[in-house]
Amino acid sequence: MAIVDDATISNEDLLLRILLEDWITSTEAETRPNSLAFLDSNFENSCFISNEQSFTELQRLFPGRPAAGVPVEVLRAKGFVVAASTSRMP
Numbered sequence: 001m002a003i004v005d006d007a008t009i010s011n012e013d014l015l016l017r018i019l020l021e022d023w024i025t026s027t028e029a030e031t032r033p034n035s036l037a038f039l040d041s042n043f044e045n046s047c048f049i050s051n052e053q054s055f056t057e058l059q060r061l062f063p064g065r066p067a068a069g070v071p072v073e074v075l076r077a078k079g080f081v082v083a084a085s086t087s088r089m090p
Contacts, residue, residue: 009082
């Protein structure tokens with residue numbers, strides 16, 4: 001079954017991923033998420049759509065952890081499909 005891009009997710013939306021300690025790459029010039037930061041245990045890209053409710057819940061679940069964001073428009077321009085998961089945050 002092919003995954004279909006979800007047109008209800010706007011290009012202007014921002015997708016968030018909470019960063020664990022080993023998912024961060026730091027140099028003198030910058031701190032950024034490493035490539036594996038956006039993959040889940042199935043090696044699929046896994047993020048949350050940024051909105052007030054999801055951001056508040058992520059802060060509650062992962063206090064003090066930094067988050068990285070990527071605009072949906074950037075992902076689609078690179079050929080990625082953006083689709084909502086049927087699973088929900090606890």
